[in-house]
Amino acid sequence: VDTKFAFAAYVNEQHPFVDKLLREALDLGVVDKFDGYQSGNPQDxxxxxxxxxxxxxxxxxxYSSITTTVADSDAVPSQHIRxxxxxxxxxxxxxxxxxVLLVSLLRKIGIHAALVLEPGHCFVAFSxxxxxxxxxxxxxxxxxxxxxxxxxxxxxxxxxxDENMRNETSWSSFVAAVNVGTSTLVKNDEQLKSGRDDDYAFIDIxxxxxxxxxxxxxxxxEKLVSYELSSDDGATDADEDDEEAE
Structure with a gap:
């Protein structure tokens, strides 16, 4: 029985943490709003x-490589998902x-996204x-x-x-992540579209x-754990702001 559809259930664009995380992202200043495809511009x-x-x-x-479950078996593939x-x-x-976390956020802001499975691995695809x-x-x-x-x-x-909006560390990893992810997506295109290999799947949420x-x-x-951004990031602790508002 193919149970890969269950991965889609872990994606939770309705989770109460999602709105808080989106607010934190706005505080960082890379964008001043999330409007999905409304502009019609892929760059946006x-x-x-x-x-x-x-x-x-x-x-x-x-990244943590913890994937073992209590039901780990050679006969039945399993995956630990937080x-x-x-x-x-x-x-x-x-x-x-x-x-799962990133696709949940993408879904919330109206961007089409999918979980892509290949042997022993998962990554994100988006339009x-x-x-x-x-x-x-x-x-x-x-x-x-x-x-x-x-x-x-x-x-x-x-x-x-814009260059002045690029965090040195996150921008470098983002460029690498898009390059690696896109090349893997292209490489696995035939297996993903054919559906003949159970180790490959394109799970469009x-x-x-x-x-x-x-x-x-x-x-x-649980409440979203607060964190302090440095003054260079131009943001303050989002959860503390919430508490003051209450």
Missing amino acids: VVRQVYALWDLLAARDVR MLEETANNSQANCVDGS ADADGKIALGLETTLITAELETPEEIDELLDESV RTWRAKGVLPIPFHGE
Whole structure:
């Protein structure tokens, strides 16, 4: 039985943490609003995606290879997936965790996104245009990777974010993540489209929502863990602002 659809249930654009995280992203200043595809300009979409990436880097979401479950078996494949609140608060993410968190945020701001599975790995795909003609991949295990920015950057990326809006660390990892993710997406195109290999899957969340696969509801009492941004980032602690407002 193919149960890959269950991955879509872990994506939770309705999670109460999502709005708080989006506010934190706005505080960082890469964008002043999230409006999905409304402008009709792919550069605006990429800028919004980078704003979310920059937030996760600022929150120091680091790659963790924990994937083993209590039901780990050679006969039945299994994967440990953290709920969104765990990933956001613990700042740890295996490839699925980070992808689920990012796709949840993308879904909330109206950007079409998918989880892409290949043997032993998961990453994100998103559309830079509303028609889905510009598909880009995003390798989420690189969120906090310390990399050098390549001398040559794809024109779409380069024109999407002004240089004064690029955080040195997050921009370098973002460019690398798009390059790696997109090349992997292209490399696996045949397997993903054929559906003949169970180790590959393109889990389009919009499609599965239409089929009735809804997010796993959040019933916990956890609050989003606050964090301090440096003065250079031009933002303050979002949770403290919430508490003062109350």
